[in-house]
Amino acid sequence: MSTDAATARLTFEVVKTACSNCNLRELCLPIGLPPADLRRLDELVSTRRRLKRGDHLYRAGQEFESIYAVRSGFFKTDVLIEDGRDQVTGFQMTGELLGLDGISSEVHTCNAIALEDSEVCAIPFSHLESLSRQIHTLQHHFHKVMSREIVRDHGVMMLLGTMRAEERLAAFLLNLSQRFKARGYSPAEFNLRMSRDEIGSYLGLKLETVSRAFSRFQEDGLLAVHQRKVRILNTAGLRKLMSHQRG
Amino acid sequence: MSTDAATARLTFEVVKTACSNCNLRELCLPIGLPPADLRRLDELVSTRRRLKRGDHLYRAGQEFESIYAVRSGFFKTDVLIEDGRDQVTGFQMTGELLGLDGISSEVHTCNAIALEDSEVCAIPFSHLESLSRQIHTLQHHFHKVMSREIVRDHGVMMLLGTMRAEERLAAFLLNLSQRFKARGYSPAEFNLRMSRDEIGSYLGLKLETVSRAFSRFQEDGLLAVHQRKVRILNTAGLRKLMSHQRG
DNA sequence: TGCCGTGTTTGATCCACGTCAACCCCGGGT
DNA sequence: ACCCGGGGTTGACGTGGATCAAACACGGCA
Known part of the structure; x- marks a missing residue:
């Protein structure tokens, strides 16, 4: 435009x-x-x-x-x-x-x-x-705010460098959840403001892979997704997913 | 220790x-x-x-x-x-x-x-x-130094999020080269201080993949590698490699 | 109300990179 | 001179996610 x-x-x-x-x-x-x-x-x-x-x-x-x-x-x-x-x-x-x-x-x-x-x-x-x-x-x-930004970026590097697709999405959702919570909103239910494509770009994945991961989480009862509306059903499950060894 | x-x-x-x-x-x-x-x-x-x-x-x-x-x-x-x-x-x-x-x-x-x-x-x-x-x-x-760190991290996120193995290694070597140059050392010939494994960890790759990429660059005449000693033979070639579309 | 466009889901196939394993190179210690 | 060990290379094979493609859901608009 x-x-x-x-x-x-x-x-x-x-x-x-x-x-x-x-x-x-x-x-x-x-x-x-x-x-x-x-x-x-x-x-x-x-x-x-x-x-x-x-x-x-x-x-x-x-x-x-x-x-x-x-x-x-x-x-x-x-x-x-x-x-x-x-x-x-x-x-x-x-x-x-x-x-x-x-x-x-x-x-x-x-x-x-x-x-x-x-x-x-x-x-x-x-x-x-x-x-x-x-x-x-x-x-x-x-100074703390700038430093926090650096630490956050290191977290993303970790995510992009070592995690597999579902771990990345789990980490992403948990991070969003926690930030909504800090602002007084529900940590369990929120609307995604970004498209699958934008999530994928952030997480180093293709939009299809993001979509499939969402579907998988839903199958496994970890969350309920409908378009951009997300409800987290099993926070512990998501967290556990993240700490699994590769392989 | x-x-x-x-x-x-x-x-x-x-x-x-x-x-x-x-x-x-x-x-x-x-x-x-x-x-x-x-x-x-x-x-x-x-x-x-x-x-x-x-x-x-x-x-x-x-x-x-x-x-x-x-x-x-x-x-x-x-x-x-x-x-x-x-x-x-x-x-x-x-x-x-x-x-x-x-x-x-x-x-x-x-x-x-x-x-x-x-x-x-x-x-x-x-x-x-x-x-x-x-x-x-x-x-x-x-403040500039802190901000530069943030910008650098964004560059790494870009690398980890969108580049394929050989592009990552090329980007890494060009970056090292340029930093050596800024310090008055040869930009074309230097000793890597880190192992293949450490390079891999930084680039989100396994050490075998790093090793193979080095070998490929050598075959293609882009550089001469012997263990940790690297000589860049074709900077432009490395740079071109980085800007290739995926696929 | 139906149509269109954009975003999303799902399936089939492919390929880059990971994994596993053997081997090599080189430097250090005895 | 020899052995030993850690890093590096190379090969064979498996797989997670990319790619290609088709169908679907939904909101906006005529």
Whole structure:
């Protein structure tokens, strides 16, 4: 869609938003700040931006200037190479940050795409840096967030490097479940926001293989699937599946 | 080896080392600092530590307190899970940082092992944080380094998720080549510090597959291999191999 | 209400890589 | 000089997941 940029501009809202009374602050950056610091943080988040399903939040190659906190909705990030291959590098939900990859070269290195209508807070990175020079705990928390991203990526490398198809899907579902739970939603029943193809890309599998794994889980009574609606029936069973030796 | 800890203590040197005249500063943290700041940085790197081939720099589960800059030598990092599977998450050479994964939970999440006799600078993380609150460019550079790690991990995810065996090995060799070049060594001829098994673990392949891919490259005149000695004969050929469509 | 397009499921077949096993190479110790 | 052991190579064979192909479910729209 070539109208992305235009759309983006239109949905840019120049309203002040307030971290200090945002109910996400346990998940997002301003964790555990004293009220005084929290008020200073409010200056940081200058704009909110609303996206429709399918919109790009940013694209690979675009200049990097802000990171984004997901206020509501669901995103994927992916990288593509010339020959057409692409790899989904992550799915981001409420309270998670997007754009950390852009810091290194001042250019975004992946695409961030809304998988449902979403809203994000834009955090100008230079402001974040200057504020975190003043607020100790903010600095430390930000470092932890970046580090957590590295640890998460190592987990995915483990998954892609050593697990077989059904283990990968089990790990993926358990991870989603736990993240929904942390946000106060049911850990057992949720709607997938992404297609089989996108799950496959993330897990290094073809969409048919993902589909078959879902069917197998259903046969085995581990879960009930209907299209994108998933109900986990046997968490322990999924977990056990993951820790089975190869072979 | 249960004597690791004892060895580590013995090889701990309580000598002041100086970033200001370290020839790695283009690769390491203190890039582009004015002389005055550089001198303050010297206080940061309190200790150097020498490791023998096979020694652990740190282990998963150990308390995190410092990151490490490789002064000389070669490392691997890996994560293992209970059932015995393990995944090499990276290889680190001169000027690269180790331990960034530990920031998130204040505990190291992987093992760092010297693949040859090596020397590292220990950088107490809390010192780094306080100094980077004072030195703007240090802060920014550190953020870039963390972000670069995330981008690197995305590259590995791409490799593990979408590439076939020979593409993976080609990508791996080209990456090594380029890093040796950046350090002033020959990009065409180098010694691998890691075993076929370790390469395989990093690339999500079995050691036999790695070995076969090496043999194939040799047959095709792309490189000359003898054990761990590699000479790249046709860089363009390797690069072309990587960009071939699957199928 | 029926049609169309997109996403999903399922089946049949193929192939890249894993597995198992034998052998080789080379360096270190006696 | 010999043996020994760990890493590396090579071959034969098996298999998990990719590929190709067909049918199906569902939401949107005329």
